[in-house]
Amino acid sequence: MKLTDKEINSMLTQSPDVRYSYSLKRIADSGYLWYMSSDDSYMCIQAGDIRLFPVWPFKEYAEKFVSSMSNGHKCxxxxxxxxxxxxxxxxxxxxxxxxxxxxxxA
Known part of the structure; x- marks a missing residue:
């Protein structure tokens, strides 16, 4: 499925609850999810004291997340x-x- 820029930009501004519901539906519909990895392991993000394994329903959202970070990590x-x-x-x-x-x- 090809996402439009309008759909991508709209979802990026939604509340966490809306993004969560959207993700569950899209992941269930497609049977797939997207995640970040390095050459040798899974990548996580830190939110305070909590380590998170981030997942998205489409690659485009993961790419937007990484491109908005300024730490320069390659993944x-x-x-x-x-x-x-x-x-x-x-x-x-x-x-x-x-x-x-x-x-x-981000």
């Missing part, structure tokens, strides 16, 4: 189906004490 964007997410990521998140950050914006 890859990876697509993961829900079965792989359940099999590969959920245990890792539980073991590392990380939470899921759904559709964060």
């Amino acid at each position: 890859n964007f990876s697509k993961l189906n829900l079965e792989e997410f359940s099999d590969k990521i959920v245990d890792y998140l539980c073991e590392s004490g990380m939470s899921i950050g759904v559709f964060p914006v």
Whole structure:
């Protein structure tokens, strides 16, 4: 699915609750989510004392998030189906004490 600039810009200004609901619907519809990774590991973000594993319903939102950060980190964007997410990521998140950050914006 190709997102329009209007849809992208509209969603970036929505409340966290709206972005969360939108993400769940879009991820459920497509069966995929997007996350950030480096060459050798998953990437997380820090929100105070909480480490978050950020996920988005579309790559474009992840790219906007990274481009708005001024830290210069390089990262890859990876697509993961829900079965792989359940099999590969959920245990890792539980073991590392990380939470899921759904559709964060800068």
